[in-house]
Amino acid sequence: MWEEIVPLGYQGSYQRVRACFREKRLSPGPVTARPPSPRVVAGWILRRPETLTETDHLRLKAVLVHCPELDALTGHVRSFGQTLTERQGERLPQWLDAVIAGLTLPWNSGVVEGNVNRIKMLKRQMFGRAGFQLLRKRALLS
Structure with missing residues (x-):
């Protein structure tokens, strides 16, 4: 690096450049939390929202902010779960229409x-x- 910056006008010593890079290399990097695994996120989505801890709720919200598709999926999963747990049979035809569309439309991941x-x-x-x-x-x- 020193050899590259001297022709550009740098007048400092080789040791100063070396010390600067050593300091950068040894300084601790920014501490960031690891993203949650897909299994953990699926668990958060499948659980009732009121049973999530405050931390899990905030982490799920952070994931959903970055992925609108996953946010839409969460809405569908929770809606279907509510249909099942509250025995809302009148909502079943809407879900059957979606299943029929999934089985008859030409798009698939086969x-x-x-x-x-x-x-x-x-x-x-x-x-x-x-x-x-x-x-x-x-x-x-x-």
Whole structure:
């Protein structure tokens, strides 16, 4: 770095640049909380909101702010849960319409699931025999 900045006009010593980088390298980085796992978030969504602790409620709210699709899903899950627990059978036709649409419309994730299944099968065949490069080659050639 020193060799790069001297032609640009830096007049300090090599040791000063070295000390600056050493200080940066050894200083503790910003402490950030690890994001919750998908399993934990699913647990928060599936539980009744009143049973969540204040901390879990705030963490779920933070996740939902960053993902509008997950926020919409949470609304649907809780609505369906309320239909089941409060025995609101009159709301069932709305849900059946959604199920019928899901079963009859042409959009699905079958192709993606098929590829995932094929790659997992290849991985099981090669278990313990090779690394990522061979798996990649087999996946691309099959």
